[in-house]
Amino acid sequence: MILGPPSLGRLAESLLKLPGIGKKTAERLALYIFKMPEEDASTLAEAIIEVKRRTRLCSVCCNVTEDDPCPICDDETRDEALLCIVEQPGDVIALERTGQFRGHYHVLQGALSPLDGVGPEQLRVAELMPRLQSGKVREVILATNPNVEGEATALYLAKLIKPMGMTVTRIARGIPVGSDLDFADEVTLARALDGRQSV
Amino acid sequence: MILGPPSLGRLAESLLKLPGIGKKTAERLALYIFKMPEEDASTLAEAIIEVKRRTRLCSVCCNVTEDDPCPICDDETRDEALLCIVEQPGDVIALERTGQFRGHYHVLQGALSPLDGVGPEQLRVAELMPRLQSGKVREVILATNPNVEGEATALYLAKLIKPMGMTVTRIARGIPVGSDLDFADEVTLARALDGRQSV
Numbered sequence: 251m252i253l254g255p256p257s258l259g260r261l262a263e264s265l266l267k268l269p270g271i272g273k274k275t276a277e278r279l280a281l282y283i284f285k286m287p288e289e290d291a292s293t294l295a296e297a298i299i300e301v302k303r304r305t306r307l308c309s310v311c312c313n314v315t316e317d318d319p320c321p322i323c324d325d326e327t328r329d330e331a332l333l334c335i336v337e338q339p340g341d342v343i344a345l346e347r348t349g350q351f352r353g354h355y356h357v358l359q360g361a362l363s364p365l366d367g368v369g370p371e372q373l374r375v376a377e378l379m380p381r382l383q384s385g386k387v388r389e390v391i392l393a394t395n396p397n398v399e400g401e402a403t404a405l406y407l408a409k410l411i412k413p414m415g416m417t418v419t420r421i422a423r424g425i426p427v428g429s430d431l432d433f434a435d436e437v438t439l440a441r442a443l444d445g446r447q448s449v
Numbered sequence: 450m451i452l453g454p455p456s457l458g459r460l461a462e463s464l465l466k467l468p469g470i471g472k473k474t475a476e477r478l479a480l481y482i483f484k485m486p487e488e489d490a491s492t493l494a495e496a497i498i499e500v501k502r503r504t505r506l507c508s509v510c511c512n513v514t515e516d517d518p519c520p521i522c523d524d525e526t527r528d529e530a531l532l533c534i535v536e537q538p539g540d541v542i543a544l545e546r547t548g549q550f551r552g553h554y555h556v557l558q559g560a561l562s563p564l565d566g567v568g569p570e571q572l573r574v575a576e577l578m579p580r581l582q583s584g585k586v587r588e589v590i591l592a593t594n595p596n597v598e599g600e601a602t603a604l605y606l607a608k609l610i611k612p613m614g615m616t617v618t619r620i621a622r623g624i625p626v627g628s629d630l631d632f633a634d635e636v637t638l639a640r641a642l643d644g645r646q647s648v
Contacts, residue, residue: 256515
């Protein structure tokens with residue numbers, strides 16, 4: 251694809267596999283890496299190798315971690331009665347950034363998507379079961395994405411967990427803070443109306 | 450910055466140094482690389498190392514190359530009388546893609562920018578001189594970018610080269626093909642008028 255030295259082309263093709271990186275960007279990044287100081291380039295290459303070598307999934311919550319159990323599962327100051335189920339490690343990072351949640355997490359590593367061949371067996375549901383059966387969890391918060399796959403996953407989990415006697419909640423869907431009512435799509439607006447709360 | 454395993458944070462910080470990659474994208478890419486098959490991740494890391502190890506600047510045209518002189522300088526079917534001066538290796542790739550130019554290139558590896566401390570000494574002008582003095586070049590095409598730095602560089606080079614007796618031309622600036630007159634800024638539109646050609 252890229253016209254130029256083969257090693258530059260190979261780098262561009264490798265970068266092209268990353269999400270959100272198109273042909274032009276891959277080319278631009280490859281040329282930038284070529285111009286980088288040798289040191290920065292090796293740091294980047296090593297960081298890629300390291301992240302694969304050092305990290306694994308926490309055996310408790312299935313989040314990305316270097317230590318097993320992960321620092322969140324290992325943190326005794328956190329509330330064991332609250333379990334927040336998310337799709338991806340990135341969702342844990344986003345929720346932790348709010349500083350509002352002091353419970354534990356469970357990372358499914360995906361969402362139900364029958365068309366892509368992702369059923370409950372492909373998700374980390376097997377690891378979730380013993381946690382729920384331990385009797386320590388009082389409330390399960392379903393924080394999967396508010397899209398088709400996420401909603402289907404939340405529905406599936408709710409049906410699975412409710413009979414076990416725990417409170418099952420779903421994060422609120424509504425107008426994002428700071429945005430305009432005008433710009434919200436109808437489904438979001440309908441959800442925002444549905445989820446209205448007394449003030 | 451990133452909340453999570455330190456190796457993930459280090460990777461995100463390394464990625465953040467790349468152009469056009471912000472904090473959110475760096476985080477997303479780092480998590481994606483964590484999830485990549487081991488093989489793809491090492492291919493990417495190796496490609497980064499390889500591009501630094503294998504490539505150098507061509508001693509003739511200062512373009513990125515694995516062989517010296519580069520395949521373009523080495524190509525005897527190309528017209529030695531035409532020399533196109535560009536700022537970056539990426540510009541050569543873009544021009545080669547048109548398939549319209551069969552002359553040689555010279556890559557300045559930058560553009561004049563006094564505020565950033567880039568003067569003629571920081572550009573590959575010293576390597577340009579012997580090429581012009583060889584007597585083989587008949588026309589020099591200035592294909593630096595149509596922005597302040599690129600125009601200043603073109604002006605500087607024109608003043609330098611014209612007394613040597615060669616034809617010096619500048620690539621046309623005007624309305625991009627496929628775009629609308631409405632959307633063009635005034636300067637571009639004025640340039641397009643200036644550069645009008647009889648049909």
